[in-house]
Amino acid sequence: MGTRILAVEDDERIRTAVKMALEDEGWVVEEAETGEQALEAFARHPSDVVLIDIMLPGVDGFEVCRSIRRASDVPIVMVTARADTHDVVAGLEAGADDYLTKPFAPKELSARIRALMRRARKPESGNTTMRFGDLEITPDAGVVRRAGTELHLTKTEFRLLCELASSPGRVFSREVLLERVWGYGYFGDGRLVDVHVRRLRTKIEADPANPRHVATVRGLGYKLQG
Numbered sequence: 001m002g003t004r005i006l007a008v009e010d011d012e013r014i015r016t017a018v019k020m021a022l023e024d025e026g027w028v029v030e031e032a033e034t035g036e037q038a039l040e041a042f043a044r045h046p047s048d049v050v051l052i053d054i055m056l057p058g059v060d061g062f063e064v065c066r067s068i069r070r071a072s073d074v075p076i077v078m079v080t081a082r083a084d085t086h087d088v089v090a091g092l093e094a095g096a097d098d099y100l101t102k103p104f105a106p107k108e109l110s111a112r113i114r115a116l117m118r119r120a121r122k123p124e125s126g127n128t129t130m131r132f133g134d135l136e137i138t139p140d141a142g143v144v145r146r147a148g149t150e151l152h153l154t155k156t157e158f159r160l161l162c163e164l165a166s167s168p169g170r171v172f173s174r175e176v177l178l179e180r181v182w183g184y185g186y187f188g189d190g191r192l193v194d195v196h197v198r199r200l201r202t203k204i205e206a207d208p209a210n211p212r213h214v215a216t217v218r219g220l221g222y223k224l225q226g
Contacts, residue, residue: 006047021106025137035059062094069095075116092195099155115183132226164224173221
């Protein structure tokens with residue numbers, strides 16, 4: 001079985017166009033037009049990538065995303081009809097890895113999915129355990145511990161942490177992190193980085209409001225410190 005993609009979209013015209021474009025790439029596409037159908041489909045056949053429209057009848061896209069994220073770290077793309085900051089941030093806070101704004105070109109959708117699948121693989125950083133105070137990161141094993149307790153990070157959060165840990169003390173700009181973590185060869189949206197840093201802090205920091213490990217360098221970006 002090839003890569004399986006779950007496309008959740010209530011507009012039949014858009015759903016059909018997305019299905020045709022993705023199947024042209026050789027991927028297996030399962031459709032859902034409501035949030036309830038999406039959750040049933042995912043429980044029945046877990047997908048490799050999930051596309052979720054925010055505005056769905058019944059259970060909305062945010063809740064579908066949260067429900068899937070509680071059970072899986074599968075890459076998720078939220079789809080919105082507006083580039084509204086609230087919708088984008090709310091989607092990312094719900095656990096999405098990326099977002100797309102309608103209308104989008106099939107080639108852009110395919111490129112995003114390829115980038116998602118590439119970065120879903122574990123970083124090739126060796127089996128060395130890196131330590132930063134009470135934080136331990138073992139990239140090859142995909143394990144992060146704080147004070148000896150293993151933490152659950154999504155694949156994107158894990159890649160972001162490993163990238164910061166690759167050069168402790170170095171300030172990474174949002175543009176560099178977008179390219180290295182999200183795999184974008186173009187100027188992407190810095191909100192992706194900011195929201196994922198905020199989510200990462202809630203998991204690895206004892207006090208997320210006063211982060212010890214992931215520091216903000218105003219006007220420049222982020223760095224990891226002990």
